[in-house]
Amino acid sequence: xxxxxxxxxxxxxxxxxxxxxxxxxxxxxxxxxxxxxxxxxxxxxxxxxxxxxxxxxxxxxxxxxxxxxxxxxxxxxxxxxxxxxxxxxxxxxxxxxxxxxxxxxxxxxxxxxxxxxxxxxxxxxxxxxxxxxxxxxxxxxxxxxxxxxxxxxxxxxxxxxxxxxxxxxxxxxxxxxxxxxxxxxxxxxxxxxxxxxxxxxxxxxxxxxxxxxxxxxxxxxxxxxxxxxxxxxxxxxxxxxxxxxxxxxxxxxxxxxxxxxxxxxxxxxxxxxxxxxxxxxxxxxxxxxxxxxxxxxxxxxxxxxxxxxxxxxxxxxxxxxxxxxxxxxxxxxxxxxxxxxxxxxxxxxxxxxxxxxxxxxxxxxxxxxxxxxxxxxx
Amino acid sequence: xxxxxxxxxxxxxxxxxxxxxxxxxxxxxxxxxxxxxxxxxxxxxxxxxxxxxxxxxxxxxxxxxxxxxxxxxxxxxxxxxxxxxxxxxxxxxxxxxxxxxxxxxxxxxxxxxxxxxxxxxxxxxxxxxxxxxxx
Numbered sequence: 382x383x384x385x386x387x388x389x390x391x392x393x394x395x396x397x398x399x400x401x402x403x404x405x406x407x408x409x410x411x412x413x414x415x416x417x418x419x420x421x422x423x424x425x426x427x428x429x430x431x432x433x434x435x436x437x438x439x440x441x442x443x444x445x446x447x448x449x450x451x452x453x454x455x456x457x458x459x460x461x462x463x464x465x466x467x468x469x470x471x472x473x474x475x476x477x478x479x480x481x482x483x484x485x486x487x488x489x490x491x492x493x494x495x496x497x498x499x500x501x502x503x504x505x506x507x508x509x510x511x512x513x514x515x516x517x518x519x520x521x522x523x524x525x526x527x528x529x530x531x532x533x534x535x536x537x538x539x540x541x542x543x544x545x546x547x548x549x550x551x552x553x554x555x556x557x558x559x560x561x562x563x564x565x566x567x568x569x570x571x572x573x574x575x576x577x578x579x580x581x582x583x584x585x586x587x588x589x590x591x592x593x594x595x596x597x598x599x600x601x602x603x604x605x606x607x608x609x610x611x612x613x614x615x616x617x618x619x620x621x622x623x624x625x626x627x628x629x630x631x632x633x634x635x636x637x638x639x640x641x642x643x644x645x646x647x648x649x650x651x652x653x654x655x656x657x658x659x660x661x662x663x664x665x666x667x668x669x670x671x672x673x674x675x676x677x678x679x680x681x682x683x684x685x686x687x688x689x690x691x692x693x694x695x696x697x698x699x700x701x702x703x704x705x706x707x708x709x710x711x712x713x714x715x716x717x718x719x720x721x722x723x724x725x726x727x728x729x730x731x732x733x734x735x736x737x738x739x740x741x742x743x744x745x746x747x748x749x750x751x752x753x754x755x756x757x758x759x
Numbered sequence: 760x761x762x763x764x765x766x767x768x769x770x771x772x773x774x775x776x777x778x779x780x781x782x783x784x785x786x787x788x789x790x791x792x793x794x795x796x797x798x799x800x801x802x803x804x805x806x807x808x809x810x811x812x813x814x815x816x817x818x819x820x821x822x823x824x825x826x827x828x829x830x831x832x833x834x835x836x837x838x839x840x841x842x843x844x845x846x847x848x849x850x851x852x853x854x855x856x857x858x859x860x861x862x863x864x865x866x867x868x869x870x871x872x873x874x875x876x877x878x879x880x881x882x883x884x885x886x887x888x889x890x891x892x893x894x
Contacts, residue, residue: 489760513762515804518804525807550760552892553890554891741884742890743886
């Protein structure tokens, strides 16, 4: 019994049922029943077409439940009105499910939970563990999300940007429990790339691959943060980097630039440098200019100030920084770093300590405190 | 997507508007107060925003290491001089604004005379793991 196979088939089978008119929660229940049946029946009698088998059993199960329901007549009418199930590309069904799970009526955390449950096929417990909340809370979050999208019918294409945002949120969740959320986000984005032709989907996949490739070197064995310049580049995953660069180049050649492609381009320039000193900061600044134009985000302009500091010297970086709101997250940390490079160690030490107090995560706080202590110990 | 700790203080915050010690409330007012807290927690669990919560006894003790071979020193309880935590709740919400909104609701629990006590709550974000993408 191949659990991976079942998990990978689940979303498209749910997608078929939703397209045929089942509401989302009923479709999921029916598919769960079919999966249980598969676990029981397949070892003795493996099907020739696993997905076809699951669709047939799940649809039969859905009809049984629909008939038994008190709203039997209404539901049967609904089913009757559906066009007969004909051949349809699996791609459309999977895509429908992505759009459903990232529906704008859902809050970000609900959309993330529903996507991991329905498209990712993770158990509620696995999702709850990954987000460090009780299983009951996650179960409620998912069932609320299902209720929210229960009445949604898909007659037009959803918003790709919302789907990408949800996958990005999954990837960017630093914590990973039993399930590696970064790997899961990559898996789901890879799947999305096969069903939707959009350069930004490829851009997001490239971005994830390039960051994932450097992940092992981001933390020391004791869990402390290792800054990019100090990372052991021999530990970067060159195969993932090559794949990310390739995916990115194909996307860029389509000439429809978006923020994920621009971010991936910056990540690629970092990944491309054999040593930190070889980093092409001039080109990175240009990409940040593109990114600032695309997003108008102050966080992007803050990162741009760091790149300017590397490309044109710390004074130029501090000048770029001075134009930005000092209450931005990480503004103080950037100021500390640029002051240190500029040789003003007293100011740098003070800024590092101040930045540590404002840090929102423990490894960053510890890292900044160490920087302040290093300068103060001189 | 972000966890916050709601700390309920016995003291250490400005005096609430409806500042009557609980032992001066009517029994049904206490029941109503507790019911409000339980309903609040149950609603958050149904929302998918509840993580954990507990009430704490008012008597706390300060404990410190006192050198090798010596038992830890304890200080107190000096309930009258120390800031005490009455209880806490952890929520997991989509934004800081939502956390403030929920803390405000919790602060409206009924007290003496059935009126909201306007209790002060301290709202503290959890430190998280670093995000994967920082650029």
